[in-house]
Amino acid sequence: MLVDINLLPNREKKRPLFTVTLVIFALIFILFTTALLVMYMSLKADVESAEQEYHRLVIERADLEEEVGIVQGEEIGIRLREAIDYTEGLQVPTTIFISDLNMRLPSHGYLSSYNYQNRQTGIQVQFETLEDVAAYVTELERSAFVADVQINSVHTFEHEGETNQFKVIPRYDVSLSLQADPLELRKEERSRHGMAH
Template identity: 30%
Template sequence: MIPDINLLPNIEKGQSSSKLLYGVVGIIALLLLSLLVWQYFGARSELVTLTNEEQALQAQRDQVQSEYDELISGNKGSLEESVAFVERVSYPVSPLIDETQNLLPENTYLRNYSFDEKSATISVDFETLSDVSTYVSRLENSAYFVDIQLGSVSNFDVNPITEDTAEEINFNEVPRYSVELTLFMNETYLASGGVQ
């Protein structure tokens, strides 16, 4: 009989596979730990940045709030100031409105008006620029006004083009002109009731 002699060392397969498993688990644990450390420091720097932004926005909000409070408190006039203004500016406005409307050329519309202490600002729509010059010359010849200033002239379409009507452009339509005028009043003429 032949003797069964094995001179090779007896190696168990379970030991090498468990070492490999422990090595892989260790590497994964180190990767996860490094990922968590990287996220921690990233979140910490982001927190510092967001805190600085929050403080800057709060400072800006406080500044805007203080400006708003100043405007609100500055715009509130007392009753005495309002009465003094009304007493200082006591002139009839109906003759002024009538005069501005009577001097308008045909197909011209008075859109808006506002009065100050010594002047009136009106917005008028005209068909042509020659109508603007005609109206300004009529106002200059009026006894109610000392000086006329032309503020702005802009044009607008009577029927503006929309997406639905973009294909139907009418070249026969001419845009109208919107004009803003400042009229400086003749206070003595107004005070006498329109009679010199």
């Protein structure tokens, strides 16, 4: 028999490079997959939380818009009421007012012009005497339709007849500023309309 003598030490076979590389890639793949799975779970929880917050904010926004709509509606209503009140204050039933101004004139007094703008009324009136001017101003102050009377100017002019046979009559041209009382005028207008119906 032959003896088998091996003088070389016994060596294990080297693992092939392919197997080591495969194991390393497998480990990297497992770590990468685990990392992706953890990130996915974290992001999924964040998305769910964000969706819940979004829905809560949408509901809160709708509630706030409703509240703002109510407040704005009230503010618009208030502004509209103020605008209506203001414009009503600017309007005066002029026929009633002019009739009252004419009725209070003395027998030889004449209303020559009338101007109404922004609650102020300007009139030009002609009188024969200064006493007539004073009496007319007193009458206007007594009127329920006039809140304030101011004389702006008084000018003298002469009114001549058609022929020179008549005596020259001096007259007074008076400019007055009046502040009408729109509430009293509207009350009078309503009472007149109530009588007509």
